[in-house]
Amino acid sequence: MAAKLVSSWYKEVECLPESYILPPEERPGDRPVPVSNQIPVVDLEAPDSAQLIVDACQEFGFFQVTNHGVGEELMEDGMKVFEEFFGMSKEEEGVVCNLYSDTPTTEPCVVSTSSGNNVKSEKVHFWRDVLRHSCHPLHQYLPFWPHKPHRYREVVGECSVEVRKLGFRILEKISQGLGLSSGYLEEFSKFMYLQVNHYPPCPDPTLSLGVYKHVDPTILTILRQDSYGLQVFKDAHWIGVQPIPNAFVVNVGHQLQIISNGKLKSAEHRAVTNSVKARTSGAFFLHPDVDTIIEPAKALVDAANPALYRSFPSYEFVKRYSANRGDVEETIKAFQL
Numbered sequence: 001m002a003a004k005l006v007s008s009w010y011k012e013v014e015c016l017p018e019s020y021i022l023p024p025e026e027r028p029g030d031r032p033v034p035v036s037n038q039i040p041v042v043d044l045e046a047p048d049s050a051q052l053i054v055d056a057c058q059e060f061g062f063f064q065v066t067n068h069g070v071g072e073e074l075m076e077d078g079m080k081v082f083e084e085f086f087g088m089s090k091e092e093e094g095v096v097c098n099l100y101s102d103t104p105t106t107e108p109c110v111v112s113t114s115s116g117n118n119v120k121s122e123k124v125h126f127w128r129d130v131l132r133h134s135c136h137p138l139h140q141y142l143p144f145w146p147h148k149p150h151r152y153r154e155v156v157g158e159c160s161v162e163v164r165k166l167g168f169r170i171l172e173k174i175s176q177g178l179g180l181s182s183g184y185l186e187e188f189s190k191f192m193y194l195q196v197n198h199y200p201p202c203p204d205p206t207l208s209l210g211v212y213k214h215v216d217p218t219i220l221t222i223l224r225q226d227s228y229g230l231q232v233f234k235d236a237h238w239i240g241v242q243p244i245p246n247a248f249v250v251n252v253g254h255q256l257q258i259i260s261n262g263k264l265k266s267a268e269h270r271a272v273t274n275s276v277k278a279r280t281s282g283a284f285f286l287h288p289d290v291d292t293i294i295e296p297a298k299a300l301v302d303a304a305n306p307a308l309y310r311s312f313p314s315y316e317f318v319k320r321y322s323a324n325r326g327d328v329e330e331t332i333k334a335f336q337l
């Protein structure tokens with residue numbers, strides 16, 4: 001493992017290193033957020049699923065989806081391969097080292113740690129390792145993916161294709177529920193990348209986080225988690241997202257909030273760590289191509305509902321988001337009318 005990854009050295013430390021201790025106001029603290037079933041669970045085959053999804057996206061910005069058609073065994077295999085990747089032995093560490101970067105990069109496949117691209121300049125580190133790569137078009141990006149574990153490309157390639165299809169089904173239901181034309185949101189989701197988050201057991205989960213409070217800069221995020229750790233911020237409180245076997249957690253990305261003219265909410269969320277067991281999550285991000293123009297959908301704007309945001313090319317959003325390190329207030333200021 002690349003020496004900088006938490007996975008490579010966490011067993012050698014008993015206490016949380018100082019550089020991982022958050023300022024008091026950002027610490028999760030010693031009153032753990034309980035796992036909750038508040039986040040809606042939607043059966044994708046239910047006749048009213050489009051309405052239930054839109055309701056959930058308005059109220060929480062998050063929902064879980066079951067009966068989604070993506071093979072259970074396939075996704076279990078995918079999660080296994082992700083774990084194998086972060087558990088690779090010393091002999092295989094070259095695979096990881098070659099992909100390692102801790103500064104902003106446009107490489108199609110990157111291994112990193114903490115915030116993922118500003119590790120050197122960040123004040124405090126996060127207890128996480130990351131593998132991030134583009135997924136679509138698959139044939140274009142596959143050659144850049146890890147070639148170890150040996151099943152990585154085959155299994156994760158299949159997962160990516162299936163999850164993308166699921167993403168489009170969900171976007172179609174959102175288009176339908178919002179009264180947009182069929183295929184409207186799919187046009188904004190031509191690109192997809194995967195971020196595998198790995199959180200080794202942490203010596204002090206009360207003082208540190210796996211991922212800081214942020215919104216996703218995407219259209220839609222579809223996440224698979226193997227255990228508890230994801231929390232959603234709503235009405236000034238944290239809600240713990242209950243892991244449900246074979247479900248996906250879906251959330252509205254910030255560019256979708258803008259396209260929906262603020263009807264859908266992109267909620268802030270974070271990941272906490274635990275001291276007992278490593279946690280892995282796979283987040284598939286549906287994202288516009290860089291030059292796509294993002295603006296509130298015309299069908300959602302009228303005299304009673306004026307546009308809340310200006311138009312801009314997607315790359316401008318990403319640039320501001322990165323510069324503000326996911327700070328939603330700062331980022332959105334630049335696009336509000």
Ligand SMILES: O=C(O)CCC(=O)C(=O)O
Nearest residue numbers: 195197211230271281283
């Ligand atoms: O690991 C998780 O549950 C959350 C990860 C996340 O928010 C992200 O990758 O954007």
Ligand SMILES: [Fe+2]
Nearest residue numbers: 214215216269
């Ligand atoms: Fe996220």
